[in-house]
């Protein structure tokens with residue numbers, strides 16, 4: 126029995142402060158002394174060093190981590206996975222603000238929670254001496270000291286009329302929860318790994334040929350009737366797509382304005398499959414469609430204007446119908462743009 130644990134109870138703050146001073150004079154270090162009370166007292170009342178402040182740094186750190194995560198999701202992800210969005214912002218403000226707000230709030234709360242646990246000295250691995258009377262208002266002073274010093278500490282306790290003096294062999298107070306700590310640490314690490322697995326898929330680190338409904342579905346909807354071939358020599362202009370008897374020419378001349386509109390519309394509706402220049406370059410969706418022509422300009426050259434128009438409005442095999450995205454006028458703008466690709 127080389128060291129002893131002592132617990133004395135005192136009924137007021139002044140006595141406790143005196144006891145602590147005298148115990149420290151006996152050469153007991155501050156870390157070997159624990160003061161327990163049913164209400165919180167500032168550490169300096171007892172002449173002790175204030176406890177380390179974990180709460181604030183963890184809360185602020187949480188906020189910073191949240192902001193970093195939000196930055197990654199809103200600014201870096203669209204850079205890594207570029208999509209043609211026409212003239213739209215790649216990182217639009219309103220949804221970005223929401224993502225920042227949510228992630229910063231979430232991580233701040235998490236940081237505050239962890240900081241709070243650490244502030245309360247979690248995890249406590251050693252058994253503590255305790256007496257229920259501390260809950261009733263007494264102040265407990267727990268001291269760990271070598272045998273000879275311990276005897277003198279008991280003397281100090283008795284001099285100040287300690288209510289109870291518990292003494293125990295310090296060997297009974299070895300840290301014991303380490304296995305629990307390792308276990309819960311492993312559980313937390315396992316949880317983090319499980320959470321990270323879906324990220325491997327969403328960031329294409331692990332690529333799985335998921336069922337891609339757009340690629341695997343023929344573009345004919347169940348509600349659509351059998352398709353009518355365009356009557357010979359017909360050209361749709363406005364309103365109903367097929368108008369018989371019109372001359373086979375483009376109704377919209379390829380003016381600079383029409384080409385500019387066509388390019389923007391092509392960027393929004395076609396580039397993800399065909400690439401902005403029709404050469405499949407940067408076509409994020411197109412890479413799932415090996416049958417997409419390598420040169421749209423060349424392929425289009427073999428099609429008449431109205432055939433081109435019909436491919437866009439009706440789709441072809443796995444190319445979807447874009448009639449809902451483009452009005453007939455806009456479709457002609459796109460036709461003009463596709464024609465201009467060959468030059």
Ligand code: HEC
Nearest residue numbers: 394395398414416417424425436437441442443444445447
């Ligand atoms: C979802 C992907 C996708 C989108 C979006 C898409 N296409 Fe296609 N496109 C295809 C595929 C797949 C083919 C090959 C069809 C086939 O020949 O089986 C194709 C073929 C074509 C052809 C050649 C047709 C033929 O008869 O050989 C043209 C022209 C064309 N697309 C133009 C467009 C234009 C213009 C747009 C935008 C308004 C567009 N595509 C949007 C997937 C797409």
